Structure formats: structure tokens, C-alpha cells
Amino acid sequence: xxxxxxxxxxxxxxxxxxxxxxxxxxxxxxxxxxxxxxxxxxxxxxxxxxxxxxxxxxxxxxxxxxxxxxxxxxxxxxxxxxxxxxxxxxxxxxxxxxxxxxxxxxxxxxxxxxxxxxxxxxxxxxxxxxxxxxx
Amino acid sequence: xxxxxxxxxxxxxxxxxxxxxxxxxxxxxxxxxxxxxxxxxxxxxxxxxxxxxxxxxxxxxxxxxxxxxxxxxxxxxxxxxxxxxxxxxxxxxxxxxxxxxxxxxxxxxxxxxxxxxxxxxxxxxxxxxxxxxxxxxxxxxxxxxxxxxxxxxxxxxxx
Numbered sequence: 001x002x003x004x005x006x007x008x009x010x011x012x013x014x015x016x017x018x019x020x021x022x023x024x025x026x027x028x029x030x031x032x033x034x035x036x037x038x039x040x041x042x043x044x045x046x047x048x049x050x051x052x053x054x055x056x057x058x059x060x061x062x063x064x065x066x067x068x069x070x071x072x073x074x075x076x077x078x079x080x081x082x083x084x085x086x087x088x089x090x091x092x093x094x095x096x097x098x099x100x101x102x103x104x105x106x107x108x109x110x111x112x113x114x115x116x117x118x119x120x121x122x123x124x125x126x127x128x129x130x131x132x133x134x135x
Numbered sequence: 136x137x138x139x140x141x142x143x144x145x146x147x148x149x150x151x152x153x154x155x156x157x158x159x160x161x162x163x164x165x166x167x168x169x170x171x172x173x174x175x176x177x178x179x180x181x182x183x184x185x186x187x188x189x190x191x192x193x194x195x196x197x198x199x200x201x202x203x204x205x206x207x208x209x210x211x212x213x214x215x216x217x218x219x220x221x222x223x224x225x226x227x228x229x230x231x232x233x234x235x236x237x238x239x240x241x242x243x244x245x246x247x248x249x250x251x252x253x254x255x256x257x258x259x260x261x262x263x264x265x266x267x268x269x270x271x272x273x274x275x276x277x278x279x280x281x282x283x284x285x286x287x288x289x290x291x292x293x294x
Binding site: 070077079082089091093098 | 224227228231239243244246247248250251252255258259262264265266267268273276277280282283284
């Protein structure tokens with residue numbers, strides 16, 4: 001295996017098994033990372049040592065996915081520019097996006113709710129008030 | 136002139152009139168803490184160049200409206216946001232940090248425009264987001280708001 005293309009292959013594989021290594025290594029779950037690394041290396045044909053060396057080398061210049069670097073409050077900012085329906089659709093993109101959507105500042109209530117449903121609106125307003133979430 | 140320093144140790148000189156569009160730096164100057172170089176530890180030089188380009192262009196916003204150069208500025212804005220996702224997010228983060236309201240608005244609007252009418256799958260792919268929701272969780276969200284996932288106008292293309 002040549003040095004050059006092995007790096008690219010490894011990157012592809014890590015993406016495939018959905019393992020975001022820079023984030024993992026940056027966290028304080030070192031031992032968990034180690035064990036995952038071992039099981040991961042077993043699955044792939046690469047030797048664990050080689051893999052570690054590669055990880056170390058690429059730690060600096062490999063960035064996580066563009067939207068993963070965006071904190072929740074900024075995702076929310078972007079969602080705020082979408083229509084409420086669009087924003088709701090985006091809430092299934094990932095956990096961070098769902099969290100951002102939960103406290104979205106622009107609410108939309110359609111008039112013409114049946115009487116019983118007005119309570120739902122009350123509940124939502126109450127939740128926003130308690131959490132001091134700006135609308 | 137105000138000197139800004141990016142996190143990779145490059146210095147940039149910017150006119151004060153331009154740089155005070157950043158609420159953060161404006162406050163710093165007013166408080167007299169901007170006597171020498173202002174270090175910006177979470178902005179790299181590539182992003183800072185973009186931000187400065189924007190600031191310089193928008194320096195005479197008020198004047199532009201009078202002289203009818205507004206269209207020119209609009210065109211510049213359109214050109215400006217014509218960048219990759221990663222770059223766009225870098226600029227958004229910088230704009231947020233520096234507190235440049237107009238730039239923030241411009242970039243977030245552009246991001247939202249690009250996401251409009253896209254399918255969830257396309258969004259994930261475009262932004263390279265890993266889906267960390269389990270299938271049940273995903274289904275639960277969809278069941279809670281089925282109306283959001285209706286409609287034929289879903290665009291599945293990635294660009």
C-alpha cells in the first residue's frame with residue numbers, strides 16, 4: 001500500500017462508517033476512542049498502527065464537515081430565514097438541527113384552530129416564556 | 136487605520152470607517168482598547184480577507200443610496216455570497232463574532248435560499264452532515280409535524 005493514496009482511502013472509509021475522527025479525538029472520551037479505533041481497524045484491512053499514524057498526521061488539516069462546525073445558534077439563525085414549514089422539514093437533518101429548531105424564534109400560528117387546540121398555543125407560549133426564548 | 140490580526144498571524148490594515156461596521160470593534164475603539172493590533176483568534180486570514188472586502192465595499196452605504204450606486208452594491212453582494220458552503224459558514228462565524236449585522240443577514244439569507252425546497256437527504260449531502268438521529272427518532276419528528284413533509288416541490292439535487 002502506498003502512502004499517498006492510502007490516506008485518501010482511509011478518509012473515504014471513515015466517512016463511510018460515519019466516524020468523525022477529529023471530533024472524537026478532540027473530545028475527552030479518549031479510552032472510548034481507543035476501543036472504537038481498535039474495532040474499526042479490525043473491520044478495515046488497515047493495521048491499527050498505520051491508522052493511528054495517519055490520524056495523527058491528519059489531525060490538524062482535516063476538518064469536520066462544514067455544517068458540523070456551525071454552532072446551534074447559527075443554524076437557528078439560518079433556519080429563521082426559511083419559512084416555518086421549510087424549517088420544520090430541516091429539523092430531521094440531525095440532532096443539532098432538531099435542537100435548533102425546537103427553540104426557533106419565529107413562531108407561526110394559523111388562525112382558525114378548533115377551540116380545544118388553543119391550549120396547545122398556550123403551552124407553547126408558556127414554554128418559550130419559561131425558557132426566556134426570544135421570539 | 137486599524138490593524139487586525141488573523142489567527143495565522145497575518146496583519147491587515149483597514150480604514151476605521153470600514154471597520155466600525157463591526158459592532159465589536161467599534162466598541163473596542165470607543166473604549167480605547169484598539170491602540171495597537173486587534174487580534175482575532177478565531178478568524179483565519181482567508182476569511183478575514185473576505186470580510187474586509189465586504190467592509191470596504193459597504194463603507195459608503197449611505198452615500199451609495201444617494202448617488203444611485205445601490206444596484207452596484209447589490210451586484211457585489213450577489214457575487215460575494217457566491218462561494219462554497221464551507222467558506223460561507225466561515226464568513227457567518229466571523230460575522231457573528233465581529234457582530235456585523237448586515238453581513239450576517241446577507242450570508243444567512245443566502246444559506247437559507249440555497250436550502251429552500253431541498254429534500255432532507257440533499258441537505259445532509261450538501262452540508263456533509265452525518266445523521267445522528269435514529270430511525271425511530273426521525274419518524275417521531277415526522278409524525279409530529281406531517282404537514283411539513285408534504286408537498287410535491289421537493290428538490291433532491293445536490294448543488
